Every structure is written in structure tokens, then in C-alpha cells.
Amino acid sequence: MVRYIDLDAKKQTLLSSLFGSNADKVAMIRLQNPWGEIEWNGPWSDTDSRWEEVTEAQKQELGMTVDEDGEFWMPWEEFVKYFTDISVCQLFNTGCSTASGVFNEYIFFDEWSTNGVKCGAPKDRSGGCQNFSATFCFNPQYRFDVYEPGSEMMIALTQKEIQNEAAKQREPYVTIGLHVMKVETNRRHRIHQAINPAINPVGTSDYASARSVYLHLTDIGPGRYILMPTTYAPREQAEYMLRIYSQHDCNPKLLLRDFPKTSPFMCTKLSSVTRLKIIEATIHSPPKDSNLFVSITSDKERVRTISQKSSTLVEWNEPFVFHRNDLRQKYSIEIIQEGPKRLQRIGKCFLTGLTDNDTRIQLLDIQSIDGEKHSNNLAKTRIGNLKVEISSFDDHMYL
Structure with a gap:
């Protein structure tokens, strides 16, 4: 708390107190x-x-005591001279009110730990920052969702102080920071290879050897994200508290599993992982005054993109991830019109994915749903094309 204290207050006359004080003032800060x-x-x-030089009334107002309780007042000039860093505490309105300006608060307590395993082993949770690309994803990971465009989020990471009671000082802080990346819309498990931030940057905090670091994200688009609190270097261990503040429910969750759990009745194990990215669609005669989205079906799994305004060129740039127990996957892809009253399929295409440990872009023909009756003339049933990117690998923990 910073206050201006009146000096020579005892010497003020009645006239000076009525018509303005001529007493000197000194800026003080309470610590x-x-x-x-x-x-x-x-x-x-x-x-x-x-x-x-200060009246007893003003001392009482300031809470001035001479007890050895560690609390004291200090001139502002001396404070600026001797202190080099200030941490500012921002308070968020997390009440139950529905008024604007109310934030949802989520708090997690966890730690960076080697868990007694080698660096980069599956149970390692101390992978360091992006500079250590081989181990970066071996950190705690938190998934969250954004549903509204232009969303805002504040994230605070605080490490636990380890105090040396004998020396009356704390142990040195480890260097910590935060990283947020956008991931596949349907990802439910830990990511094993960071998505290139140059392609889809979201946010990275400064790394500091401090008690707390802070990351303010603005204008976040809809989608699924992964937040990683990290130390700067691998193999550093510390406990931390992670706080997330968002204006909408972002449903954050700590990711524990590396891949989907397979059924005990299945004779085969997971053998491949595929990332399928829906890039854009070119439609010759798009429906008017409506939105379009893409629905993907593979085995028993069905996912969809967000809705975009109908036009001759519709862009999504939305990735999905699929874990499979075979090296050949089939995908049924539909273009669906989102009208004011109902959904209507306007086109479909098919994709067969081969596990070739590579990334490639494919252009798929979109066949009209109405044209299925006239499949003998493909030229008349083709309504456009869909551009996709597919990456498939025979290591189910590659992506």
C-alpha cells in the first residue's frame, strides 16, 4: 500500500487546516x-x-506499530533504490453473477517429475521447453476447448517455494514457462510431437527464474488446445499450481493416457496413428444463405468440423487424429449444409489412407448426393473438390 503522509501535522493552525494544509508530504509504502x-x-x-512529526491519529489510521512483526513503512525513494522486481497481483471476478466480466477459474496442483525413469521415457514428466524438441512433450499436458471466436484467457503458473529454515532463505527457483498449441479437434490423449508453432502459433510465455509466470491469450479461435507448463531444462523437478481464467467454460482436463485404451476382447493392438486435416472445399454451385461443415466417419468414430459460411471456396484448416489397429484406413467424408431448419447432405467423397510414414496433400472429388442415381456419368455428379492433408505413421505414439 502506498500513501502520502503529512509532515509537521502537529504544528498546523486552525486556519491552515480550514483553508488548505501547507504541511509537507512524503510518499511511503507499507511492506x-x-x-x-x-x-x-x-x-x-x-x-x-x-x-x-506525524500525529497519533494519522499513525492509527496507517496502522503504525513498533512491534517486531516484520511489517514496516518505507520511503518510496528508498524502495525504488533497493528493490529491483515487483510482482503485480491481478484479481479476477469469479463470483456466481451472470454479469459481464465474470471469469471461470480452474486450479490444478501437480509437479514436474522424472518419476524415477530415464529422460524421454513414457512416464517422464520433466521434458523442458521447446528448445529440447526430443523431450518437450514429456511434460504435464492440459487439454481445453474454445467455443466462441475472439475468446480471451489468462493463465498463471506458480511454483512452490522450498524454504531453508536454517538459513532463513528459500532455495533457488527453477526457470519456468507456459506453452499453448492448437491440436486436433478430437484429441483426447497426450500429444507426442509438438505442432509447428510457425504454422499455427497460439502463445508462449516468457521463461523466468521466478515464483510465477503469466500468459495472456487474446482473440483465440474455436478449437481444442493443449497447455503445457514446463521448466526451461529437462530433468528439473518442482511442484506447481496452475490457474486458468476464461470468460467461457473451457472444460480443462489433465491428460494422462498416451493413446486410447483398447478392448480386452480385441486380438490386435494399435498399430497406426493418422492426422487428417480438412483444408478447404471448392464448390461449383454452393447453396445460398447457409453454412457448411464436413463430417468424417472412420470405423465407428464420427467427427465434424466447425460450420463456415457457404461460398465457392470454404476454408476449415481443421485437423483430426485417428488411432487404428491396421495399416489401411478408410474415411467417408460428407459435406453437409446447415440450414435454418434442418441438415442436408450435399456431397460426399472417400479416402483410403495408407500408413506410409509420410505427409501428403490430396484433392478429392466431391460427388453430389443427388447424383448417386446417375453414377454412370461422373462428370454430371461432381460438384467440386475437397483438399485434405493426411499424415499416417506405424508408431501409434508418433503424433
Whole structure:
């Protein structure tokens, strides 16, 4: 707390108090030593004679005491001289009110730990920052969703202080930071290879050897994201508290599993992972005054993109991930019109994915649903094309 204190207040006359004080003022800041013993002993310390120039009423208003409780007042000029860093605490309205400006608060307690395994082993949770690409994803991962365009989010990461009681000081902080990446819309498990931030940047905090770091994200688009609190270097261990503040429910969740759990009745294990990205569609005669989205079906799994305004060129740039127990996957893809009253399929295409440990772009013909009756003339049933990117690997923990 910073206050201006009147000096020579005892010497003020009735006229000076009525028509404006001519007393000098000094800027003071109220501080507390968290160890509760040693206090400031320079100018304006508890026993300094300068306090005699301040009235008892003002001392009482300030809460001025001479107890050795670690709390003291210090001149602002001295504070600026001796202190080098200030941490500002921002308070969020997390009440139950429905008024604007209310934030949802989510708090997680966890740790960076090697868990007694080698660096980069599946149970390792101390992978370091992006500079260490081989181990970066071996950090705690939190999934969250954004549903509204232009969303805002604040994230605070605080590491636990380890105090050395004998030396009356804390142990050095480890260097920490935050990283957020946009991932596949249907991802429900840990990511194993970071998506290139140059292609789809979201946010990375500064890395600091400090108690807390902060990341403010603005204008976030709809989709699924992964948040990773990390230390700067691998193999560093510390406990932390992670707080997320968002204006909408983002449903954050700590990801524990590396891949989907297979049924005990299945004779085969997972053998491949595929990332299928719906890039854009070119439609010759698009429906008017409506939205379009893409629906993808593979085995028993069905996913969809967000809706975009109908036009001759519709862009989604939305990725999906699929884990499979074979090296050949089939995908049925439909273009669906989202009208005011009902959904209507306007076209479809098919894709067969081969696990070739590569990434490629394919242009698929969109066949009209109405044209199925006249399949002998493909030229008349083709209504456009769909551009997709497919990446398939025989290591189910590659992506």
C-alpha cells in the first residue's frame, strides 16, 4: 500500500487546516517481511525520530506499530533504490453473477517429475521447453476447448517455494514457462510431437527464474488446445499450481493416457496413428444463405468440423487424429449444409489412407448426393473438390 503522509501535522493552525494544509508530504509504502522478523532500519524505520512529526491519529489510521512483526513503512525513494522486481497481483471476478466480466477459474496442483525413469521415457514428466524438441512433450499436458471466436484467457503458473529454515532463505527457483498449441479437434490423449508453432502459433510465455509466470491469450479461435507448463531444462523437478481464467467454460482436463485404451476382447493392438486435416472445399454451385461443415466417419468414430459460411471456396484448416489397429484406413467424408431448419447432405467423397510414414496433400472429388442415381456419368455428379492433408505413421505414439 502506498500513501502520502503529512509532515509537521502537529504544528498546523486552525486556519491552515480550514483553508488548505501547507504541511509537507512524503510518499511511503507499507511492506511486510514474510519471515516476520527483520525490518527496514533506514529513514522512517519504526523507531526513527521522523515519526514524531506525524500525529497519533494519522499513525492509527496507517496502522503504525513498533512491534517486531516484520511489517514496516518505507520511503518510496528508498524502495525504488533497493528493490529491483515487483510482482503485480491481478484479481479476477469469479463470483456466481451472470454479469459481464465474470471469469471461470480452474486450479490444478501437480509437479514436474522424472518419476524415477530415464529422460524421454513414457512416464517422464520433466521434458523442458521447446528448445529440447526430443523431450518437450514429456511434460504435464492440459487439454481445453474454445467455443466462441475472439475468446480471451489468462493463465498463471506458480511454483512452490522450498524454504531453508536454517538459513532463513528459500532455495533457488527453477526457470519456468507456459506453452499453448492448437491440436486436433478430437484429441483426447497426450500429444507426442509438438505442432509447428510457425504454422499455427497460439502463445508462449516468457521463461523466468521466478515464483510465477503469466500468459495472456487474446482473440483465440474455436478449437481444442493443449497447455503445457514446463521448466526451461529437462530433468528439473518442482511442484506447481496452475490457474486458468476464461470468460467461457473451457472444460480443462489433465491428460494422462498416451493413446486410447483398447478392448480386452480385441486380438490386435494399435498399430497406426493418422492426422487428417480438412483444408478447404471448392464448390461449383454452393447453396445460398447457409453454412457448411464436413463430417468424417472412420470405423465407428464420427467427427465434424466447425460450420463456415457457404461460398465457392470454404476454408476449415481443421485437423483430426485417428488411432487404428491396421495399416489401411478408410474415411467417408460428407459435406453437409446447415440450414435454418434442418441438415442436408450435399456431397460426399472417400479416402483410403495408407500408413506410409509420410505427409501428403490430396484433392478429392466431391460427388453430389443427388447424383448417386446417375453414377454412370461422373462428370454430371461432381460438384467440386475437397483438399485434405493426411499424415499416417506405424508408431501409434508418433503424433
